[in-house]
Amino acid sequence: MQSYWIYIGIFLVVAVAVPIVAVALPALISPKKPSRRKEEVYECGIETTGNIRVQFKSQYYIYALIFLVFDIETVFLFPWAVSLGELPLFAVIEGVVFIAILFGGLIYAVRKGALVWY
Amino acid sequence: MLVSVLVFVFASLVTLGAAVAVVTNKNILHSAFYLILAFVGVAAIYVMLEAPFIAMVQVLVYIGAIAILIVFAIMLTRRLMSKDMDQKNAQWIPSALGSLTLFVVLGWIVYTAGWPAQEGAMPAEPISQLGQDLLTTYLVPFEIASVLLLAALVGAILIGRERETRSAE
Amino acid sequence: MADLINLIEGWITNLLLGWGASEELTLFLLQALGSVLVVIICFLIVIALIWVERKLAGRIQDRFGPNRAGPFGIFQSFADIIKIFTKEYVTPKGAEKGAFNIAPVLAMASVLAIWAVFPFAINVIGADVHVGVLYIVAVSAFGILAILMAGWSSNNRYALLGASRSVAMLISYEIPMVVSLLVPVLLAHSMKLSVIVKAQQPWWYLLVAPTAALIYLISSMAEIGKAPFDLLEAESELVAGYHTEYSGMKFGMFYVAEFLHQFTVGALITIFFLGGWGGPLAMRWPILGVIYFYGKSFLVYLVISWIRLSLPRIRIDAMLDLNWKFLIPVSFVNLVAVAVADRVMLELDLATWMYVGVMFAVNIFILLASLFLAGKSKPVVEREKFPPRPVAVPPGTES
Numbered sequence: 001m002q003s004y005w006i007y008i009g010i011f012l013v014v015a016v017a018v019p020i021v022a023v024a025l026p027a028l029i030s031p032k033k034p035s036r037r038k039e040e041v042y043e044c045g046i047e048t049t050g051n052i053r054v055q056f057k058s059q060y061y062i063y064a065l066i067f068l069v070f071d072i073e074t075v076f077l078f079p080w081a082v083s084l085g086e087l088p089l090f091a092v093i094e095g096v097v098f099i100a101i102l103f104g105g106l107i108y109a110v111r112k113g114a115l116v117w118y
Numbered sequence: 119m120l121v122s123v124l125v126f127v128f129a130s131l132v133t134l135g136a137a138v139a140v141v142t143n144k145n146i147l148h149s150a151f152y153l154i155l156a157f158v159g160v161a162a163i164y165v166m167l168e169a170p171f172i173a174m175v176q177v178l179v180y181i182g183a184i185a186i187l188i189v190f191a192i193m194l195t196r197r198l199m200s201k202d203m204d205q206k207n208a209q210w211i212p213s214a215l216g217s218l219t220l221f222v223v224l225g226w227i228v229y230t231a232g233w234p235a236q237e238g239a240m241p242a243e244p245i246s247q248l249g250q251d252l253l254t255t256y257l258v259p260f261e262i263a264s265v266l267l268l269a270a271l272v273g274a275i276l277i278g279r280e281r282e283t284r285s286a287e
Numbered sequence: 288m289a290d291l292i293n294l295i296e297g298w299i300t301n302l303l304l305g306w307g308a309s310e311e312l313t314l315f316l317l318q319a320l321g322s323v324l325v326v327i328i329c330f331l332i333v334i335a336l337i338w339v340e341r342k343l344a345g346r347i348q349d350r351f352g353p354n355r356a357g358p359f360g361i362f363q364s365f366a367d368i369i370k371i372f373t374k375e376y377v378t379p380k381g382a383e384k385g386a387f388n389i390a391p392v393l394a395m396a397s398v399l400a401i402w403a404v405f406p407f408a409i410n411v412i413g414a415d416v417h418v419g420v421l422y423i424v425a426v427s428a429f430g431i432l433a434i435l436m437a438g439w440s441s442n443n444r445y446a447l448l449g450a451s452r453s454v455a456m457l458i459s460y461e462i463p464m465v466v467s468l469l470v471p472v473l474l475a476h477s478m479k480l481s482v483i484v485k486a487q488q489p490w491w492y493l494l495v496a497p498t499a500a501l502i503y504l505i506s507s508m509a510e511i512g513k514a515p516f517d518l519l520e521a522e523s524e525l526v527a528g529y530h531t532e533y534s535g536m537k538f539g540m541f542y543v544a545e546f547l548h549q550f551t552v553g554a555l556i557t558i559f560f561l562g563g564w565g566g567p568l569a570m571r572w573p574i575l576g577v578i579y580f581y582g583k584s585f586l587v588y589l590v591i592s593w594i595r596l597s598l599p600r601i602r603i604d605a606m607l608d609l610n611w612k613f614l615i616p617v618s619f620v621n622l623v624a625v626a627v628a629d630r631v632m633l634e635l636d637l638a639t640w641m642y643v644g645v646m647f648a649v650n651i652f653i654l655l656a657s658l659f660l661a662g663k664s665k666p667v668v669e670r671e672k673f674p675p676r677p678v679a680v681p682p683g684t685e686s
Contacts, residue, residue: 003314004414005165008403008422009125010315011322011414015399018326019392019540026372026536033375060190060455063607065274067458068183069267070615074465075175076252076263077622078421081473083249084626085633091253092630094261096623101264103619105271106611112275115611116604147439151386154432174421182428182461186454189435193451245417245478 066109073102126166133159147192154185171245292411292574325402325413332581333546334364340546340592347596374535379442382532386440390433391533391540397429398548405554406481408564408576419480420472423555424465427510430548431457437541438529449528452603453512459607460509460516463502463614470499470625471559484563490643491562498621498650500560502614507552508591509610511545515598516606553587554580561587617657624649 080095109115136156143149157180164173241247252260296317303313338353338361345352353360378387404419406412416422431454438450472478474495475486493500509516530541557563561583564576601609628649632642 003318004416005170006315007318007322007414008416010318011325011403012396012400014319014322014326015396015403016392018330018399019395022395023388023392023536023540026374027376030373030535031375034377036380060451061187061194062274062278063455064183064187064190064458065278066271067462068179068187069271069274070462071179071183071465073264073267074462074469075179075421076260077466077469078472078478079171079245079249079252081249081469081626082243082476082478083246083253084473084630085476086246086250087253089630089634092626094253094257095626098261098264099619099623101261101268102271103616105268106615108272109275110612115607151436170416170418171421174418174425177425177428178421181432182425183458186431186435186458189439190451190454193439243417243477246476 063115066115069105070102073098122166126163129159129162129166132156133163147189150185150188150192153188154181157181157185171248292408292577321413322403325405326399329399329402329547329550330543332550333543334368336546336550336588337364337367339589343589343592344596347593371536371539376537377532377534379532381442383440383442386436387532388537390437390440391537391544393429393436394433394544395540395547397426397433398544398551400426400429401551401555404480405558405580406484406563407580408573409485409570410573411577412481415479415481418478420468420478420483424461424468427461430544434529437533441529441532443532446529446531449531453528456516456603456606456610457510457512459610460506460614463610463618464506464510466615466618466622467499467503467506468559469622470496473622473626474629480558480563484558484565487560487562488565490639491560491565493560495643495646496560496621496625496650497647498617498654499625500556501654502618502621503559504556504591506610506614507555508594509606511549511552511591513545513549513591513595515595515601517595517600549591550584550588553584553591556587557583613657613661617653620657621650621653624653 076098077095080091080098084092084095133156136152136159139152140149140156143152157176161173161176164170164176299317299320300313303316304310341363342352342360344350353363356362356366378384401423402413404413404416404422406415434450434457435454438446438448438454441447471483471487471492474492475483477483477486487495530538533541557580563583564573564580566575566579569576569579625646628646632645637645
């Protein structure tokens with residue numbers, strides 16, 4: 001394990017510790033006067049009724065699915081982009097084919113109206 | 119080195135503990151968050167194995183996309199949000215047997231693999247090496263991955279659309 | 288005075304070694320010191336930025352901005368800090384305590400963690416990892432997670448709706464962001480940030496890949512979640528979005544994270560498109576490089592502020608359309624064009640200025656062509672039209 005990953009580890013610990021301290025410090029000095037009214041959920045001044053965790057429309061799920069596909073695509077494209085200089089010209093074409101196949105998928109999604117927000 | 123052993127033990131404990139919590143937790147959304155913690159632990163172990171690329175992909179894909187997908191999926195299914203739900207259903211015995219078989223097979227593979235390790239230093243540009251391998255030796259899997267992703271995309275859209283037309287009726 | 292930072296580092300190293308500390312411990316302490324320093328500088332920058340932002344907002348929108356606390360109101364941020372530190376934490380009833388408290392910390396940490404890999408100058412580099420670009424993208428995933436956790440744990444409908452709406456937006460805009468990030472990676476043939484910065488020393492990638500820079504700017508503005516993409520806190524619809532129920536410093540963490548994220552995006556654009564620490568004499572005096580780096584980041588920050596203070600909010604469906612039907616296709620086409628042009632010109636072995644010129648022309652052509660095509664095209668699916676409704680109908684007269 002190279003030393004810079006140790007640095008990242010230390011950095012992550014610091015990056016988590018500093019916000020924790022910043023959040024914990026006011027807890028010591030700030031007033032604590034809880035009341036029932038204060039802990040009410042904010043909703044236009046009217047008491048909340050029913051289950052808060054409302055059911056979602058499937059639109060969110062479809063967006064997340066399409067995002068997942070393109071996310072994995074970009075992961076594959078990173079090594080391609082890095083090694084482009086040391087590869088023959090047809091390697092570029094291979095990457096282009098890879099992109100083109102998924103580009104077809106995007107066009108399909110748009111044509112099917114899957115990306116229309118209702 | 120002692121420190122790396124300690125870090126490894128910590129990461130493994132976090133991973134395993136979170137994994138146990140995923141299974142035992144009653145609230146399914148809590149399970150999802152524990153699953154994310156398990157992913158983080160696995161990513162840390164990848165980094166310790168000097169496979170930072172895999173570690174970053176683990177975080178990017180599993181936490182950045184799949185975890186969010188899971189959370190959205192949970193939010194879609196309102197009934198599962200209730201805390202007093204039974205954790206077992208009618209199929210728990212077959213699925214337990216299946217999991218157990220999978221565990222035995224995987225354990226057997228891990229035990230008998232022998233783990234061939236290549237001697238020598240890491241290449242100077244490991245990512246570049248990876249890209250070259252992907253585009254020469256493993257070109258067909260690379261392109262098939264694209265087709266597979268396309269199939270997943272089309273399937274997702276078809277299933278999603280179907281649900282919407284049904285609810286409109 | 289050749290190199291102030293390494294001089295100090297060497298001095299501390301010798302001091303610690305002189306006290307009998309082992310080499311590993313010295314390295315550990317130095318790294319800890321470095322990371323604490325970077326984090327503290329981040330916080331100080333945010334304190335200054337909040338004042339700058341408010342003053343700028345005042346000027347642009349024809350107001351005064353803070354002008355009471357101290358000359359030009361420069362102590363306003365400090366007054367705000369003191370105030371927010373003494374605020375009571377209110378946890379709404381029915382909230383999921385664990386996730387509710389973790390979310391603000393996670394939001395802040397995910398932005399701070401990006402700073403671990405930055406090259407501040409030619410020899411002042413955080414962690415120079417092989418996967419620097421991927422690290423940045425991967426770490427940002429935790430920010431999305433934090434929003435989701437905050438929205439869900441608040442036990443508030445507005446927070447939940449705001450969170451899931453903004454997560455849908457954030458993940459959408461991550462695609463053009465990452466794809467346009469691939470262009471600098473492709474041009475530098477490396478994911479190491481130090482190599483990317485070094486590769487653009489005479490010619491910044493802003494000149495080589497202006498379209499990628501523009502797409503990156505737009506999509507990272509969406510990632511910050513400020514206007515015109517501030518749907519997560521569309522106050523007329525969602526109160527304050529995912530942090531509706533937060534108070535005191537927990538809210539402050541989200542607020543600070545947002546400001547720091549904007550500055551971080553400035554730093555990222557500086558690294559990927561504006562030559563990082565590059566500038567006159569930066570090679571000889573690395574301390575100048577650090578100043579250039581922060582200066583350029585600040586300039587990009589001001590540009591983002593200028594845009595966000597000038598434009599109104601975009602409706603969510605228009606925003607998602609902009610992403611899926613314009614930015615993503617254009618960024619992919621641009622990536623392919625840059626890859627082909629880069630490879631072909633590598634074969635031809637052209638002079639650098641010709642290479643830059645051709646790349647610039649290709650990029651601008653793609654931008655103009657796609658803008659032209661987008662202007663010509665009709666919406667693929669028409670939105671449902673509702674008949675006009677009278678404001679009030681007397682009872683019994685409804686048809």
